[in-house]
Amino acid sequence: MHLTIWNWLLAVLPIAVILVLMVSFKWGGSKAGAAGWFTAIAIAVLFFGANMKLLAFAQIKSLLLALDVMYIIWMALLLFHVADEAGAVKVIGQSLPRLTADRVMQGLLLGWVFASFLQGMGGFGVPVAIVAPLLVGLGFSPVQSVIMASVGHGWAVNFGSLATSFQSLLAVTGLPGELLAPAAAVLLGIASFGCGILVAYVGAGWKGLWHSLPAVFILGSSMSVVQYLLVTNGMWTLGATGAGLTGLIVSVLITRLPLYHGNIVGSDGKTESANGQPSLFISISAYLFLIVLTFLTKLVPAVEDFLGQVQIALKFPEITTALGWVTPAEVGREINIFGHPGAVLLYTSLIAYFVYARSGYYKPGAPTRILQKMGRSAVKSSLGILAMVGMALMMSHSGMTYILAQGLSKSFGQTLYPVVAPFIGALGAFITGSNNNANVLFGVLQMNTAQLLGLSTTLVLAAQTAGGSLGSIMAPAKVIVGCSTVGLNDREGEVIGRMLIYGVLLLLLMAVVTTVLVLSGSTL
């Protein structure tokens, strides 16, 4: 399959359709995703030689990928509504001013540090789904909240979710983690400062940004150094979790500084309010259970093996288009029913429900209300994810994604390629909604291009995964999740429009750093 300007423009059309419909026509993510799906099918059949079997198998694979994400979304929403119905979310929101009355610090603590910690533990949209409603509870607008929670955890995606995206990059390129980890940690460590600065800016404008700079410097340094030390010592699965945990501890210390302590109102030291609301400890117990259960299921091999006994897996044959683009035979995404992060969220929800119910924090009819609220939010976001992932798989199976990346890389030579590399990673993450998928799609392409151009493979691959990490926060599939948790259904276009600006700023930062490192002959 040869690259021409004609087939490159055709390949970009489904993405352009989604962007135009969402940003200009203010369509919701699910509606625009479905339109993009139809566009991708038409182009794949008419111009890329896709046959019926390709369309069918791509659609089945996309369902498995979507189920993997939807399992987490549904259960994250369940956990949130279990806590919310008991009044726990309100209590956490009300308790933060007791730690600091400084609005910028509250935003940084939740939107940057706590979201990054959650990304390390769960990922797959969990940080936005959990943090955005908490920020709304603190008085930030729904749009601000979704953007802060999304941008704040962008740097932690690659080594988050126990480093699944990084592991994918290692798997497809066949390179050792010890080789790729340092460069990726450096780029993402620098990105963490950018994420913190943007969270402060979105939350409190220029004034808040200047005010927050010392805190951003201290928190960013501590989190990025801890992440670097963990991943360069072979513990990349704990990179984002360890960094996030360090960030939380340092945050508590920073809020003791006079600059960030603020005038705390209503801090009476009581652990339970007079009107029967849960105590702060019981309120956050749901999230403490989540941490304990995640560690248990991921770090204790016996538990992991026990829960990993039942999996959904389908085998797929090799598929070839009429133009000769081959998708090798493979086993589709395996869904581990009882050891999946979604299952961990379900166990957490059940334990939390039991604890809150035993403490008498639910009014009659609570289970029905919890399930109804979860269903209303989950249906629309699930449709968006099904449509988007369906389109992305159609594009990759018909060779459209490859043509897109090839066009981008061939347009830029050795000097400009380091600038482009993070954007290619971000493109993959944007259309698939996942850093993991972006690394699978473009990892080998980036490695081969770097070798052909005589560039450092490790730096280009680090730029790929850093770009994927930051690009995933702009992905419509993820934005839909955030919007659905704060009642912004049908306003995803507005959020994506603003997210694109912040995401591109972060990608430009990555492009500059990568170029400087390449030009300086760094051997990271």
Added chain:
Amino acid sequence: MKTKHKRFSGAWRKANQFKIMVAALILLMVMPFLLYNALIHDHLIFAWFDLGMIGLGMLLIILAA
């Protein structure tokens, strides 16, 4: 009268919108498994039917969401 009609049609649409979205979700989550089964048994007519149903699910999203 016009306002009353608008209000009525808006409420009707809202009530049915969720049902249509649930129908689309069921189609998009169930039909791919039937499609896989049809493909591995080479039942191409069923496969085309299942693929058509997935297309219908996508169309319902555009109409309702």
